[in-house]
Amino acid sequence: MPRFSLPVRFFNRMRLRFSPIDYRFVIVGLAVYFALVLNWKVLGHFYQILGQLEAYDLGFAASAPFVLLLGSIVLFTPFSFRYLLKPFFALLILTGALANYAMVKYGIVFDRGMIENVVETNSAEAFSYLNVQSAIWFIGTGIVPVILLFLLPVRYPRSVLRGFVQRVAMMAVPLVLFGGIAGLYFKDYASVGRNHKVLGKEVSPVNYVTGSIQYVKRRYVSSSMPFQTVGNDAHQVVKVAGNGKPTLMFLVIGETARAQSVQANGYARPTSEFTQKIPGMLAFQDVRSCGTATAVSVPCIFSSMDHANYNGEVASHSESLMDVVAKAGVSVFWKENDEGCKGACDRIPNVDIKPEDFPQYCGNGTCHDEVMLDGLDEQIAAMAGDRLVTLHLMGSHGPTYYKRYPDEHRFFTPDCPRSDIENCTQQELINTYDNTIRYTDFVISRLVERLQSYQDRYNTVLLYVSDHGESLGESGMYLHGAPYMFAPDEQTRVPMFVWASDGFVADHGINRVCLSDQARTGSFSHDNVFSTVLGVMGVETSVYRKGQDIFAPCENATYQAELETQPEMTGN
Incomplete structure (x- = not known):
């Protein structure tokens, strides 16, 4: 039978x-x-x-x-x-x-x-x-x-x-x-x-x-779209003055961090206790994401298109920010600990963290973001001239938030060690998510420490921004990915940090008071990243927009000119 x-x-x-x-x-x-x-x-x-x-x-x-x-x-x-x-x-x-x-x-x-x-x-x-x-x-x-x-x-x-x-x-x-x-x-x-x-x-x-x-x-149907090059005229501006040091920039792309849970953005809990101890660290208060999911936001961040006219199909068939910077002669490198670079790093040197290679940082198929520091010195040393290193973090990716931080960073308790987060109490869920934000803050502080150790050799700068936010039960919504026009602030308002060494500030003529005012009162978005990175690396190209460069309004010449055009304040 x-x-x-x-x-x-x-x-x-x-x-x-x-x-x-x-x-x-x-x-x-x-x-x-x-x-x-x-x-x-x-x-x-x-x-x-x-x-x-x-x-x-x-x-x-x-x-x-x-x-x-x-x-x-x-x-x-x-x-x-x-x-x-x-x-x-x-x-x-x-x-x-x-x-x-x-x-x-x-x-x-x-x-x-x-x-x-x-x-x-x-x-x-x-x-x-x-x-x-x-x-x-x-x-x-x-x-x-x-x-x-x-x-x-x-x-x-x-x-x-x-x-x-x-x-x-x-x-x-x-x-x-x-x-x-x-x-x-x-x-x-x-x-x-x-x-x-x-x-x-x-x-x-x-x-x-x-x-x-x-x-x-x-x-698939649109896959026949011709591939577009971007910024073919890109070149680095030759400095006539400065300290002669090359620039080293860490562009850190966070994952699923919302501004509402960041102490530096007004949150009551100590989720920014590491970065707040760093002199010169700036937390931008009003920053909006391009999308509500990694698959949209990451390509958008690295695209020359603004959020208002962003087209994912065009972006997937176009060069990215990393390509433009590389064309100008800057040495570029991408280090990945999340779900991939979504095409932004396909044509440049990159490495994807594999859990089996780092057992001290990895378990259950995921790696804590401290793994990004492992081997970083050697990777930077292998580059030449001005250097742009992009680090894509695992951050606060849900629903298994508890896997995103090691036990020693289990600060807020009780947390929620499970994936069916809707079955945890609201406080347990918040504790778990806040632990991820606090751990990301720790990783950012470690990256700044690494840049501080390089100050004798490089002009160093760090720009951190999250790709999108997260809902934690507000209005019955969890996770992210809501259609942008319906998405709540929790999914679209994201944290952004900037830190720059004294050498970088002096070399680029940045007024720190102006930059601090910008962070406190200005409105920004993912649209600012593209031109800001080009400005930091001294890249001139037709796709650079000075109005979107975070540092441009605070260059001493520009800042002083603006002050001189303002009407004098007179007392009564």
Whole structure:
């Protein structure tokens, strides 16, 4: 007897226990399941919005599940053919169960950007989302319904013509009913939809299917886009005066750090106790990210495009800041401890930290950011002339925040040593996240110490900025990746630090008082990084924008000229 004959016979016997069910009832049942179970999140959000209104029509409120049901029937009917129905909806249910868990537990919204973020997440990070609760959820809302679907014998139309007529009717009737609901409550739906556009991105499976199609189109259909060079005229300005030392810059890209949890940005807890002891360290108070996920923000930071006109497809087929600096003759190097440089370092010397190479810093498939200091002296020594070193940190990447800092930096307790963060108390979650911010602060301080040790040989400067922020349960949202136009401040306001040696300040004619005022009162964003780095490295090019260079307004000549043009203040 073949090895698999018994399971097959058991499966067939189980199928025979049911009488064949007309495929139309199966479609309606699937529509009900998606409308009431896998769209639990959007229905809950919809009724939460209604609860905040002074008054609303009860018929309008009652119509929402029927709108989802009717819409699902219309969308599902074209996929009700023999040999297609079961595998197609099995895949849809399984992916819907995963998406539903992410939306309900973490407040994630699935659009093209989130799909891109999911696809480009490495395996170690993906596995960090697995836990007992997520497994039970997936089994209960995904695996079990799929098994029932395959066990269910389905009766299909006897002829192609009959099937065509039935399916047309299956789609026409819901459309007529849908039109009736729209006629009664169009104004109500238009008002709620216009004021809460995120609702449209929470409807499953339309959200993640549409996002996936858009991602595939962008990633593969547009892959034939010609590659663009940037800053071909880049060259370094020859200094006529100065101390003669080459410049060494650390450009540190943080991960998932939000300004709201940084002591130097006004947070009440001591999360900046290491950097605040460093003379000359400046914390910029108002800085906005380009995106809410690494896959968007990192390419945007290193792109010559501003956030307002940023195009991810163009960026993925263009040279980056690192390429432009290298063209000018600056020695560049990228050190990676996160999810990759997203194309920004593809054409320059780079190294990706591998956990197996650094057991003293790494465990559970991830490495603490102190690993970035290991071998750094040798890597800098191997470079020549002016040097730009970019360090991409693991930072505060969730949901396994507790893996981002060593035990000796477990400062705020009790913390949350688990990935299903929604099951920790709010204080435990905050403690864990704050520990990551405090540990990143420690790593930044160590990097500044390293630059201080180089001051006799180089003019040194450090620029740190996080790629995006993080939600910790505010308004029911966790993690990051919300569509930018809907994203809360927690996901878009990020910390940025600047430190410069006395040699660099003197060589570039920087007025420290001016720079301190800029950090305290100015408004900045990821748009400032591109030109600031070019300015630091003395690179002249047509893609340099002086107005976005953080240091440019504080060069002594510029600063003094501005002071002289200001009207004198006279007392009474």
